[in-house]
Amino acid sequence: MHYTANPKMMPSAITETRHPNAAYRVLGLLMACLLAALMLAAFVGAASVEWQHWQWRAWQNPEAAILWHIRLPRLCLAAIVGAGLGASGAAMQGLFRNPLADPGLLGIANGAALAVAISLIAIPSSWGLLGLYSISIAAFSGGLICCIVIFLFARRSGGGVAALLLAGLAINALCGAAIGFLTYLSDDQQLRSLSFWTMGSLGGALWTQIAVCCSVLIPALLLLTRSARQLDVLQLGDRSAEYLGIDPRQLQRRTVILAALIVGSCVAVSGVIGFVGLLVPHLLRMLIGPQHRWLLPGSALLGALLLLAADTLARTVVAPAELPVGVITSLLGAPYFLYLLISQGRRL
Amino acid sequence: MSLLAERLGWAQKGKHILNDVSGELAPGTLLAIVGPNGAGKSSLLHLLAGGERPDTGTVSLDGQLLSTYSAASLARRRAVLTQEQSLLFPFTVRDVVAMGSLLAANDEDIEHCLQYFSAAELINRQYLSLSGGERQRVQIARVLLQLLPSLKAGDPAYLFLDEPLNALDLNHQFALMALLESLRDRGFAIACVIHDLVLAHRFADQVWVLSNGRLVAQGGAAAVINERLLDEVFMLPAQPRKVMASLLDCAAR
Numbered sequence: 001m002h003y004t005a006n007p008k009m010m011p012s013a014i015t016e017t018r019h020p021n022a023a024y025r026v027l028g029l030l031m032a033c034l035l036a037a038l039m040l041a042a043f044v045g046a047a048s049v050e051w052q053h054w055q056w057r058a059w060q061n062p063e064a065a066i067l068w069h070i071r072l073p074r075l076c077l078a079a080i081v082g083a084g085l086g087a088s089g090a091a092m093q094g095l096f097r098n099p100l101a102d103p104g105l106l107g108i109a110n111g112a113a114l115a116v117a118i119s120l121i122a123i124p125s126s127w128g129l130l131g132l133y134s135i136s137i138a139a140f141s142g143g144l145i146c147c148i149v150i151f152l153f154a155r156r157s158g159g160g161v162a163a164l165l166l167a168g169l170a171i172n173a174l175c176g177a178a179i180g181f182l183t184y185l186s187d188d189q190q191l192r193s194l195s196f197w198t199m200g201s202l203g204g205a206l207w208t209q210i211a212v213c214c215s216v217l218i219p220a221l222l223l224l225t226r227s228a229r230q231l232d233v234l235q236l237g238d239r240s241a242e243y244l245g246i247d248p249r250q251l252q253r254r255t256v257i258l259a260a261l262i263v264g265s266c267v268a269v270s271g272v273i274g275f276v277g278l279l280v281p282h283l284l285r286m287l288i289g290p291q292h293r294w295l296l297p298g299s300a301l302l303g304a305l306l307l308l309a310a311d312t313l314a315r316t317v318v319a320p321a322e323l324p325v326g327v328i329t330s331l332l333g334a335p336y337f338l339y340l341l342i343s344q345g346r347r348l
Numbered sequence: 349m350s351l352l353a354e355r356l357g358w359a360q361k362g363k364h365i366l367n368d369v370s371g372e373l374a375p376g377t378l379l380a381i382v383g384p385n386g387a388g389k390s391s392l393l394h395l396l397a398g399g400e401r402p403d404t405g406t407v408s409l410d411g412q413l414l415s416t417y418s419a420a421s422l423a424r425r426r427a428v429l430t431q432e433q434s435l436l437f438p439f440t441v442r443d444v445v446a447m448g449s450l451l452a453a454n455d456e457d458i459e460h461c462l463q464y465f466s467a468a469e470l471i472n473r474q475y476l477s478l479s480g481g482e483r484q485r486v487q488i489a490r491v492l493l494q495l496l497p498s499l500k501a502g503d504p505a506y507l508f509l510d511e512p513l514n515a516l517d518l519n520h521q522f523a524l525m526a527l528l529e530s531l532r533d534r535g536f537a538i539a540c541v542i543h544d545l546v547l548a549h550r551f552a553d554q555v556w557v558l559s560n561g562r563l564v565a566q567g568g569a570a571a572v573i574n575e576r577l578l579d580e581v582f583m584l585p586a587q588p589r590k591v592m593a594s595l596l597d598c599a600a601r
Contacts, residue, residue, distance in 0.1 A: 097434050097435075097436055097437075098436065099436060099437065232439075232443070232447060233447045235434065235435050235436075235437060235439070235447075236432060236434065236435065236444075236447060236490075237430065237432030237433075237434040238432075239394070239399055239428075239430050239432055240428070240430050240432050242399060242419065243397065243399060243423065243426075243427065243428040243430070244423055244447070244448070244450065244494065245419045245420040245422070245423030245424075245450060246419070247419055285437060285438060286438075289438065289439070289440070289443070290437035290438055290439055290443075291439075291443060
């Protein structure tokens with residue numbers, strides 16, 4: 001035990017000290033930015049909003065209706081969907097041990113959208129709250145099926161990045177074709193709803209939608225954060241995790257279900273919005289490191305902030321018309337994805 | 349009080365990997381598992397460690413079937429170094445070693461385990477920026493951290509290592525073997541898949557030789573590792589066999 005290391009082998013390159021306090025600080029900063037962005041974004045838009053509209057009594061005031069019934073629900077929905085997409089991206093990247101996993105790229109969001117399309121045509125829209133939940137349940141089931149298919153494929157193929165992305169490509173193509181086929185079967189009203197889901201939009205947000213989305217998303221997020229340490233250990237490999245007393249299959253099952261729940265509830269209210277789940281965890285890892293106990297809540301906060309900003313851009317750039325928010329996130333995310341592919345190229 | 353394997357058989361995808369393997373790993377033993385590539389060494393290690401279940405035969409720990417232990421209780425009694433290399437995220441060395449702890453790890457323990465290989469100076473480095481040998485030293489420190497509570501409590505545990513000498517330079521190969529020896533002296537049972545017959549000959553108490561999934565020889569290192577083994581199991585041609593024989597001769601002296 002008294003052998004000493006060769007002095008020539010002393011460290012030369014990157015050293016890094018990360019303190020838990022740094023993560024706390026980044027998370028606190030993100031929270032403050034999110035609140036400020038929510039306030040700011042409320043004033044920006046096609047119709048002007050005055051300070052006095054913010055008073056609680058102004059709720060019934062027709063002049064304040066834009067703020068309380070159109071803009072605020074939309075901002076809150078953007079934040080919630082962004083949080084869901086960011087956190088589910090982080091969870092899936094941990095699950096697949098792969099920084100390129102994303103609910104959109106792997107076809108899980110499209111699978112959820114396909115299930116929504118089927119339920120839109122099969123279930124009458126007059127079911128109210130039950131209808132909202134039925135859309136969420138459909139989106140969840142579609143997302144879950146795709147997630148399981150991709151996961152089983154990844155396990156069989158040994159988890160290679162290229163194989164995973166190609167499988168996602170195939171699922172995306174399949175779901176796209178199925179949605180395309182459904183458009184031929186749908187009437188005018190259904191066609192409008194279908195194109196809304198495939199393009200991705202936060203317009204027409206309702207407080208009830210937000211409540212339904214939150215009732216699924218918040219518990220799922222909390223449960224995900226509880227297995228943060230196990231997700232860290234899983235990065236060593238299935239076998240090593242098992243030797244450390246973790247049941248990798250159970251952890252993977254739980255994470256797949258929770259991630260699909262979150263993606264499903266996001267797709268149910270906003271359609272398919274790409275790249276948030278890819279971009280956000282990656283940026284955060286550079287700031288606070290890859291530990292999931294910080295990464296999961298941090299990705300929720302940064303995702304909320306990013307989608308809020310993207311949506312504000314989407315509705316102001318060409319005001320009074322608006323762009324689909326998915327266009328903005330793809331404009332940001334796709335070049336970044338290319339950059340990641342190039343920088344990770346050697347490992348593919 | 350030992351780990352007992354009885355008539356183990358294991359097949360994967362219709363191919364027999366192990367056939368009728370029996371043996372005992374007692375506390376205070378350093379066991380080397382040797383054999384040509386594809387002989388089933390790693391598979392045997394995983395069966396002994398409880399990572400896989402045998403198709404036939406049994407593995408029992410202290411008289412109780414290994415499959416009846418919970419994953420958590422086994423994790424307190426044995427640690428395993430696998431050959432998995434799946435980390436893709438920018439964890440620091442501290443993060444990676446800390447994963448070995450079943451509870452929250454403190455910095456002091458992490459540094460302590462890294463120090464065994466004079467690797468304490470790596471603690472703030474990014475794991476992905478390390479060389480292969482440095483990564484291997486960090487992984488060994490992680491495995492040590494898992495058993496640190498038993499080490500501190502003087503309660504011997506089991507340690508399984510799958511080709512731990514991979515990528516280590518000569519200096520660290522000897523340092524690792526010396527560390528394993530000192531753990532053995534404290535009552536630990538250690539099983540180690542190893543290719544270096546000279547080191548196996550010099551350090552191991554027990555050697556198991558696997559060939560085509562069968563245990564063809566087991567016993568003390570001096571009795572098992574000889575020229576016949578090089579010829580019949582490793583099928584070494586005459587010239588390298590001669591070189592190896594003289595190396596083994598030196599190691600014995």
